[in-house]
Amino acid sequence: MLETAFEFFSFTEPNVRTVTLGTVLLGIGAAVVGSFTYLRKRALVGDAVSHAILPGVALAFMITGEREPLYLLVGALLAGWISLLSIDGIVNYSKLKTDTAIALILSVFFGFGILLLTAIQQQGTGTQAGLDSFLFGKAAGMTTKEVHFFGWVSAALIGIVVLFFNVFRLVSFNREFAISLGLPVRFIEFIMATITVLAITTGIQAVGVVLMAALLITPAAAARPFTNRLEWMIVIAAAIGAVGGLVGSFVSYTHPQMPTGPWIVVVLSVFAVGSLLFAPNRGVVASIRRRYQNQRKIRTENLLKAFYQLYESGATSAITKETLQAHRNFQSRERAKGLKELLQRGCLTKESHQYALTEKGLEEGKRIVRLHRLWEVYLTERMRMQADHIHPQAETMEHIITPEIEAQLIKELNTPQKDPHNSDIPYTQ
């Protein structure tokens, strides 16, 4: 296994070099363009266009009688444009919605393509094999000439994206604003449509019609959770697209009967699901962890507050579970968890079922009570709210207010000494 891996990654075999280079380039090109497709919420338009260019390719072949990639590309571009225009046309001029229009164009155009394909087969020109590979891709059978061609196309796509990066970003995120600036939005959208169709037409060589949507948008979906910066998102998407291409060609190198395209898509999907789960801030795991931490914060802070208030009302320094419960109706499981966490953090001490706040716990409890009462003062003085309406809001805000906001509140309210219910506001010396 290692040996084959070494053999593969040394790229000494010209055929391996060609195929790998080709799929990697196509993966990068599609991922870069697909980032915009994804952000413009046109994920399935890519699927429709990839099906819709079939009749264009078939017609180009029928007219020229040659399998020259350039002619086929021109036919594909024309068909792709027409399909995009038709989708817009259906949405604008009938009561059908976008998703229906996409599905309609996909099936009508593809059906037309199949009709033409079978008609070509009847003519028996014999060279229609190249058209059949349209359906499932033919990464493993790419010639050096084709790889050069796709290489140039991918380079052109990336060049166009770099060149027009700012306008593309503007149109993708805020079309109305772009119009108000007097930009030629229609023309920019035309360029974007063109590079999308180009990326699809070439990408189909690697993965085929059905899976093209994945090559376009899965890398973008995988990159999105990692960053909020568009340029980084594109770079990450391109890297993922490249890895997909690499792994795909590796698998079909070690297992020649395996198709390249589906493996590329499986790798991309694993990346996408992985990043949706494990991305640092937006991932599912991260958000579950955040929620858990929040719950713990609120739980322990409520307990500390209860302890402090009990001290304030003159309780002796040791407090039992029952006194706590009499002060505030905690859920018994939550209370037990919170007490354990506070003991671990060194905010509490425990001696024969009696709890006492440590120095650290006292300060913490004081802080929560202070924030609560400061917010109550703010609500009555600045928001002109009634004193009997403010408690629930303060109950939430006490867990949220940061030290910076606290300092500002104290400054703004001139260090108030009493809250609206006439309790002291405790400050640290």
Added chain:
Amino acid sequence: MDGFWIVLTGTLVASVSGVLGAFLLLRKMSMMGDAISHAVLPGIVIAYLIVGHRASFSLILGAILIGLLTTFMIENLSIKGKLQVDASIGISFTFLFSLGIILISKYANQIDIDTDCVLHGEIAFVPLDTIYWNNMNLGPRPIWILGGTAVLVASFIAIGFKGLYITTFNLDYAKSLGINVIFWHYALMALVSITTVVSFESVGAILVVAFLVIPPSTAYLFTDNFKYMLALTVVFGFLSALFGYSVSVWLNSSIAGSMSVVAGGFLVLGVLFSPKRGLVVRWMRSKRISPHQPAYRK
């Protein structure tokens, strides 16, 4: 006679998938039909590997399971993973379809399914696959299978019409009545999966996808009444199958492709001549040829 069987098969597929497609269309889930019809591939392959032959029942079971799995994946990617809905659809079905093709390639020598046939199907072979009972020719097998599916789908819709109808037209109202919205969503998707798989063998994915969306859309352009829409869907499905077959005979081309194109032709007629919003009516209104109607747009 062959032509009769082929047109009948086409009409059956068109009616079953068209009626389901009408619900999908109104739920703004047209692309779900496309997605599920591709995603069921690994289900078919796995069922085939386990059972070892093309027994329709196990294939249907595999399809239902994978159809529900697809729906589940899409829901979770978009809700838990905060992905756009159409991106979740795209990612889910391409992933499952890839798995299917990989499985086919791995077990190529054990499986009599090739990827081409999944997409194209061979409606032309329908008349050849006849079944006999006591030496009596009962007609082609696909007709019986598709007929059975049609009965299943029709009876489910007849029994569950209220539930499907209300969850389609007013989801929030349905929820407030305590109707199990999720059940109806998954039930519809299960029916779509069954229809797709059953039709695969005889007509291929292309025609199923086309019939799931084109005839109901055409019907929707001509009427605002849901029951008329269902009836018109069947009519357009039949016409597409009939004329599509004629075109394919005339051009000696793919039957599935020709039927899709003819269905598309009816759609164009719909966009042009739709009685309320058709291009022709709009043009006449803009010229004020029909003065008794108010000249408004959209």
